[in-house]
Amino acid sequence: MSEPVLYIVATPIGNLADLSERAREVLAGVDYIAAEDTRHSGRLLAHFNIKGQMISVHDHNERQRCEHIINLLSSGHSIALVSDAGTPLISDPGFHLVRAVREAGYRVSPVPGCCAFIAALSASGLPSDRFQFIGFLPSKSGARSQALEVLSDNAETLVFYESTHRILDSLKAMREVFGAGRYAVVARELTKTFETIHGDSLAGLIDWMEADANQQRGEFVVLVQGAEKSQDEDAIDPESERILRILAQELPPKKAAGVAAEITGYKKNRLYQLLID
Structure with a gap:
């Protein structure tokens, strides 16, 4: 943890035993821990007897915190970003911070783990x-x-x-x-x-x-579950098929399918397959 890196650390979504060994090492080794809720994350750290200096980074202050965290990185400090549970940035704060840190030229390293x-x-x-x-x-x-x-x-x-x-x-x-x-x-x-x-x-x-x-x-x-595809969803309407056949009399199949696709809005591959069939 001697170099300035922002670690994105996944934490348990419920069962504390799901915190990986690498995540524990990173959280114990960094200079600062940026947390969505310092009280909530403080309980997690206490459970694993990890003592770290914490910074709050949540929806309402994330943009303001970017400059402070980049200044810490420029001073050689390493930082871990955690959310209340699971992987940071997944329906949680962190996007603006990660983008700002990357644009400032510092390394961002994921420490993967739980994601609900x-x-x-x-x-x-x-x-x-x-x-x-x-x-x-x-x-x-x-x-x-x-x-x-x-x-x-x-x-x-x-x-x-x-x-x-x-x-x-x-x-x-x-x-x-x-x-x-x-x-x-x-x-x-x-x-x-x-x-x-x-x-x-x-x-x-x-x-x-x-x-x-x-x-x-x-x-x-x-x-x-996704929507079921109806059997006739790929059917070509009669007028579009007529246009395709007229074009096919004058043009090679691929060219005819391409022109017909521009006219009708159907996919070129679907029209080409119809000609081949």
Whole structure:
């Protein structure tokens, strides 16, 4: 830890045993620890008997802290950035600081570990080859519904964070936009005593949660199965096919497909495949 580096240190999301050996070494070895909530992180450090000088870096002061932290780095100090839980910057502060430190020419080094949405995705049983992490939805109902509308046709797994106070409202908004039958998984209190991972249709999840108030408490990851592709989604409308055939009489197939794509808006590869077929 003798050189000026900003370490991005992942911390446990519940079970303290998940703090890696490397993370402990870094936290014990740096000159300063920049924390989202110094009191919360102080308890974590005390558990591992780590004594470090702490700096608060949260949503309301992050931009102001950048200059101070860069000055510390310029003086040769090493610094670790931690959030309240999980990996910093993932729905947590740190983006502005990391960008400023990199632009100032100092090294930023990740110390990987826990991340709630990755943990939930790995245990959800939903497709994980393609997914979109959304994070927290807007708190106001209108904006929340609009955000979900944009995502309604996405084919990849959708991943959200949600709080105790809004979990039911968010699930009900998803039911309205995605449909009552869309399959989803709620992962609650991951790695903690009352960890719960429950999958059902959105309608079924809402019924399950309303029937047991305990399931409405804690920190949530909500994973929603992507929209199913309709069988005729790739069908070319008759007028576009007519244009393609006319062009194909005068041009090579690839050229005809390219021109037809510009005219019709269909993808060139899809039109080319139609000609080949």
